[in-house]
Amino acid sequence: MLLPKDLEKQQNEPFHLSEAVQNLRKSIHSLLGAKEDLTSHWVESVRFIIDDLSTLSSEPCSWSDTSHGMNDEDLEIIEHEIHELEDELDKLRSRLREEDSVRSSLHNRYLDLKGNVRVFCRIRPPARKEQQAAVVPSLNKIHVAVSGKRKIFELDKVFLPASTQDDVFAEVSPLVRSALDGHNVCVFAYGQTGAGKTFTMEGNRELPGIVPRTLQTLFHQASSDRSRSYIFTFSMLELYMGSLRDLLVSAPQRITDPAPKCLSIQMDVKGWVEIENLSEFVIKDAKQARKLYRTGSRARATACTNSNEVSSRSHCLIRVTMACTDHSGENPILSKLWLVDLGGSERLLKTNAKGQILEEGKAINLSLTALGDVISALQKKQPHIPYRNSKLTQILRDSLGEDAKTVMLVHVSPSKEDAGETVCSLTFATRARGIHLGKELSEYEHQQRTLKLDAIKQQLEKHERNCEHLQDNILELQFLQRKKKEMLMHHNNLQNQPPGVQINDEQVRTPLPTIPEKQIKKRERRECKETKDMSSSPGSIDRPRFMTQTTSSRLKGRHEVTNHVSSNVHDKNKTMKDRKHKQIPERSQRYTAGCNMMKKAAKVAPVDIDVVESQQCSEKGEETQKVDNHQQNNKSGSLFAGLKSGFGMCSLKNVINDAVPDVVVSGGHSASRMSKNQVELRKVGTRAAQPAPARRTWDYGPAKPPRRFTTW
Numbered sequence: 001m002l003l004p005k006d007l008e009k010q011q012n013e014p015f016h017l018s019e020a021v022q023n024l025r026k027s028i029h030s031l032l033g034a035k036e037d038l039t040s041h042w043v044e045s046v047r048f049i050i051d052d053l054s055t056l057s058s059e060p061c062s063w064s065d066t067s068h069g070m071n072d073e074d075l076e077i078i079e080h081e082i083h084e085l086e087d088e089l090d091k092l093r094s095r096l097r098e099e100d101s102v103r104s105s106l107h108n109r110y111l112d113l114k115g116n117v118r119v120f121c122r123i124r125p126p127a128r129k130e131q132q133a134a135v136v137p138s139l140n141k142i143h144v145a146v147s148g149k150r151k152i153f154e155l156d157k158v159f160l161p162a163s164t165q166d167d168v169f170a171e172v173s174p175l176v177r178s179a180l181d182g183h184n185v186c187v188f189a190y191g192q193t194g195a196g197k198t199f200t201m202e203g204n205r206e207l208p209g210i211v212p213r214t215l216q217t218l219f220h221q222a223s224s225d226r227s228r229s230y231i232f233t234f235s236m237l238e239l240y241m242g243s244l245r246d247l248l249v250s251a252p253q254r255i256t257d258p259a260p261k262c263l264s265i266q267m268d269v270k271g272w273v274e275i276e277n278l279s280e281f282v283i284k285d286a287k288q289a290r291k292l293y294r295t296g297s298r299a300r301a302t303a304c305t306n307s308n309e310v311s312s313r314s315h316c317l318i319r320v321t322m323a324c325t326d327h328s329g330e331n332p333i334l335s336k337l338w339l340v341d342l343g344g345s346e347r348l349l350k351t352n353a354k355g356q357i358l359e360e361g362k363a364i365n366l367s368l369t370a371l372g373d374v375i376s377a378l379q380k381k382q383p384h385i386p387y388r389n390s391k392l393t394q395i396l397r398d399s400l401g402e403d404a405k406t407v408m409l410v411h412v413s414p415s416k417e418d419a420g421e422t423v424c425s426l427t428f429a430t431r432a433r434g435i436h437l438g439k440e441l442s443e444y445e446h447q448q449r450t451l452k453l454d455a456i457k458q459q460l461e462k463h464e465r466n467c468e469h470l471q472d473n474i475l476e477l478q479f480l481q482r483k484k485k486e487m488l489m490h491h492n493n494l495q496n497q498p499p500g501v502q503i504n505d506e507q508v509r510t511p512l513p514t515i516p517e518k519q520i521k522k523r524e525r526r527e528c529k530e531t532k533d534m535s536s537s538p539g540s541i542d543r544p545r546f547m548t549q550t551t552s553s554r555l556k557g558r559h560e561v562t563n564h565v566s567s568n569v570h571d572k573n574k575t576m577k578d579r580k581h582k583q584i585p586e587r588s589q590r591y592t593a594g595c596n597m598m599k600k601a602a603k604v605a606p607v608d609i610d611v612v613e614s615q616q617c618s619e620k621g622e623e624t625q626k627v628d629n630h631q632q633n634n635k636s637g638s639l640f641a642g643l644k645s646g647f648g649m650c651s652l653k654n655v656i657n658d659a660v661p662d663v664v665v666s667g668g669h670s671a672s673r674m675s676k677n678q679v680e681l682r683k684v685g686t687r688a689a690q691p692a693p694a695r696r697t698w699d700y701g702p703a704k705p706p707r708r709f710t711t712w
């Protein structure tokens with residue numbers, strides 16, 4: 001791979017350099033998700049550096065030549081091109097949305113046809129002491145020899161002892177896409193103690209299991225999706241002896257420590273199940289999620305049993321909730337992904353369990369039976385589904401239905417000693433599959449189904465390719481547009497230089513003055529802290545790291561910094577001097593920061609208010625304008641957040657001016673808050689010149705009830 005150092009050497013060969021940078025971009029992009037330590041954030045940072053390099057390389061003279069010699073006509077052409085690119089981008093985005101919705105429905109049809117509940121079997125490799133095997137697997141059948149008889153079980157697929165974690169995850173990964181498309185998903189690991197459930201779900205450092213791979217895939221797919229943005233939250237709990245325990249809340253250490261809050265299962269009118277008091281963490285990348293997972297795993301109840309030295313004595317449930325929004329940031333679609341490592345299903349007589357272990361075993365078996373009953377009733381489309389029989393099925397109620405997708409991984413031991421357990425587990429699996437004796441598909445039906453599946457798969461692949469192609473086009477146009485904007489910005493910077501300041505060639509050639517990364521991070525942290533109030537207001541969205549820090553926004557941020565503050569932000573004295581030099585009083589800088597924040601908030605929840613009434617009385621010099629917002633979502637939240645945090649009039653003015661082109665709120669207004677949903681703007685001036693203050697009232701309608709997502 002080429003290093004930036006090498007690229008620098010080639011600066012005199014712009015053609016090769018540009019090509020090299022493009023290649024580097026591609027290889028970095030393809031590396032995303034390939035290795036564990038290449039997080040999306042890391043790749044984003046490298047991409048950012050490369051973008052800088054390509055700005056320098058692909059048009060080496062563009063900055064100096066064009067910026068120096070640009071006249072009004074050139075500027076107009078560039079502005080026109082920027083608008084054209086924006087139109088083109090809008091068209092591409094809407095085409096991407098259409099393509100994506102076709103892709104999503106095809107993907108769903110494909111999974112529906114395969115079966116909403118899919119049951120797989122994984123056979124653990126035999127341990128050293130296990131000599132005689134009792135199971136003979138084939139592609140989707142498994143023969144078990146028990147008490148001199150042979151029993152045959154049919155499943156969707158059988159994973160042999162030599163199957164890898166990759167093989168298993170290949171069957172689970174389509175469900176991850178489904179979850180991102182807005183469907184609830186459940187992945188269960190079922191089986192007797194010591195059959196390999198935890199190995200499949202968690203794996204180890206060398207062979208990561210379903211949980212770490214799912215988290216990685218979620219973030220990888222979400223970050224490459226240009227048409228939507230996501231917010232992920234992570235929770236982890238266990239169901240131990242019939243009671244729920246939050247695994248991400250530390251247990252009280254001392255007698256004086258408060259007891260953990262009691263978790264209770266709630267369901268809203270739409271059937272969305274929520275667990276009251278369960279802690280929920282916003283996760284911004286897979287690393288953060290894995291850290292939480294490790295914390296939760298350590299807190300799990302385990303014990304040494306006859307079958308497993310570290311046997312899990314509870315059901316462990318991991319929940320990843322996704323809120324997906326399109327570019328408008330409104331009407332998020334919520335979905336849940338459950339990854340469940342069930343407690344070991346064991347015949348208590350065989351294990352000689354006593355005391356606490358016996359009680360734990362009983363509790364596990366009771367809830368497993370209830371789970372089997374629910375899945376079986378769903379498969380048979382029975383009118384009554386017995387969700388209430390166990391806490392496990394109550395929690396998973398909204399994720400085990402018609403629209404949800406379920407994968408059950410039944411784990412069995414190959415050993416002859418465990419043949420009885422294996423038959424029990426496979427009976428459960430067959431029941432969950434809903435295929436009963438005599439109800440299997442005929443050969444002809446099977447063929448027809450396969451043909452249909454192949455046809456859908458082909459269509460799906462075509463639409464996936466189309467989506468990828470559109471995403472690439474969008475990226476390219478965004479890059480082009482950004483470059484043109486940078487040219488304009490650079491030109492404006494040159495124009496705004498105070499007289500007497502000499503611009504040397506070096507300055508002109510450097511499009512982005514280097515601000516130390518530390519300073520940028522500090523500024524980001526400060527802004528994050530300042531916007532925290534706003535983002536916690538109902539309806540506002542706290543974006544994941546990969547959403548908040550796109551390359552273009554970072555570049556934009558850097559330009560904003562350089563416009564107002566000195567380029568050398570290290571040097572405090574120099575910054576002060578520059579401020580003085582550029583005649584930007586500190587207060588107005590604070591206001592500008594406020595405006596930017598408000599604009600950011602408005603971007604998350606666009607302010608869309610219309611003037612519904614406008615009167616002007618020329619005699620009195622008064623004007624009244626009633627402004628109404630039709631969508632009544634979180635606009636008042638954004639505006640009042642701005643007022644509350646002290647940015648006051650300037651922020652309000654900017655947001656209203658941006659949102660309503662006909663209304664110009666000048667600096668000569670004052671704002672006062674009349675009620676919870678109204679702001680009154682009053683013109684201020686000398687009493688003699690203005691006998692009566694003009695009034696404008698912005699009515700934001702009733703405050704919106706808090707959104708479910710933010711109030712958990």
Ligand SMILES: Nc1ncnc2c1ncn2[C@@H]1O[C@H](COP(=O)(O)OP(=O)(O)OP(=O)(O)O)[C@@H](O)[C@H]1O
Nearest residue numbers: 124125193194195196197198199308311312343344
């Ligand atoms: N496919 C596999 N490949 C290699 N080792 C495996 C495999 N499956 C299980 N093992 C090993 O078998 C042992 C028991 O597995 P594991 O702890 O995952 O069982 P379990 O079903 O989760 O048991 P419990 O219900 O008691 O928690 C572990 O040492 C694990 O590493």
